[in-house]
Amino acid sequence: MSGAFTRDLPTPASAxxxxxxxxxxxxxxxxxxxxxxxxxxxxxxxxxxxxxKGTWDVxxxxxxxxxxxxxxxxxxxxxxCGPSAGEVRFLGRIDGELANxxxxxxxxxxxxxxxxxxxxxxxxxxxxxRLHPDHREAGLLTCDGxxxxxxxHFFPEHGIxxxxxxxxxxxxxxxxxxxxxxxxxxxxxxxxxHAHESQFESTMRAHDADELAxxxxxxxxxxxxxxxxxxxxxxxxxxxxxxx
Ligand SMILES: [Zn+2]
Numbered sequence: 001m002s003g004a005f006t007r008d009l010p011t012p013a014s015a016x017x018x019x020x021x022x023x024x025x026x027x028x029x030x031x032x033x034x035x036x037x038x039x040x041x042x043x044x045x046x047x048x049x050x051x052x053k054g055t056w057d058v059x060x061x062x063x064x065x066x067x068x069x070x071x072x073x074x075x076x077x078x079x080x081c082g083p084s085a086g087e088v089r090f091l092g093r094i095d096g097e098l099a100n101x102x103x104x105x106x107x108x109x110x111x112x113x114x115x116x117x118x119x120x121x122x123x124x125x126x127x128x129x130r131l132h133p134d135h136r137e138a139g140l141l142t143c144d145g146x147x148x149x150x151x152x153h154f155f156p157e158h159g160i161x162x163x164x165x166x167x168x169x170x171x172x173x174x175x176x177x178x179x180x181x182x183x184x185x186x187x188x189x190x191x192x193x194h195a196h197e198s199q200f201e202s203t204m205r206a207h208d209a210d211e212l213a214x215x216x217x218x219x220x221x222x223x224x225x226x227x228x229x230x231x232x233x234x235x236x237x238x239x240x241x242x243x244x
Contacts, residue, residue: 016117020138022073028171030189031182037081044086053095076195108145124170178240
């Protein structure tokens with residue numbers, strides 16, 4: 001199995017990670033981004049929705065929640081990437097209503113053109129039996145946004161040069177073909193996930209320090225499991241596309 005995988009890309013100069021919601025980037029690729037950031041890669045985040053449905057509290061003030069989640073995402077980016085943290089952009093689409101429409105694709109392509117990342121990361125839109133529509137749509141927006149960003153006749157109203165990233169890494173991959181050793185940055189990934197305090201209950205099933213510790217144990221176990229077939233202590237896996 002491990003023979004079919006490529007392993008450990010060289011550190012790019014810059015990367016853009018595109019998530020549907022605040023915290024998706026850290027779950028999908030936090031270890032890798034922390035590793036690259038430590039080696040000097042500028043890491044940008046683009047979050048497509050406002051995260052306003054990320055609570056089980058039926059009486060929640062959802063606009064306050066959206067604002068809180070922006071703060072949490074910025075804090076997570078700082079924790080993950082330190083001085084290599086780049087921009088954290090928000091498209092502000094309503095949580096649960098993300099669509100790969102032309103206007104949103106234009107917004108994604110514009111961010112890619114403005115930030116000129118060498119590598120883009122995002123959700124695999126072709127992951128089978130995926131329930132959450134935003135993850136599917138964010139994945140499609142990532143792929144289609146790259147095509148629009150790289151070809152000069154898409155969205156000429158942007159008025160900025162086209163940009164072709166060199167590689168695309170899709171997390172939650174339906175057919176993973178690439179592994180990254182994140183042994184040194186598991187702690188940074190967990191620390192960045194902990195910055196998303198509003199998600200402790202609904203996503204991490206944690207009501208207290210003990211339950212947060214068991215969340216950490218689950219994540220550590222998962223990363224170890226992903227690395228085991230490749231003799232890596234902790235890994236994140238992706239579908240790597242190089243011919244963009
Ligand atoms: Zn999500």
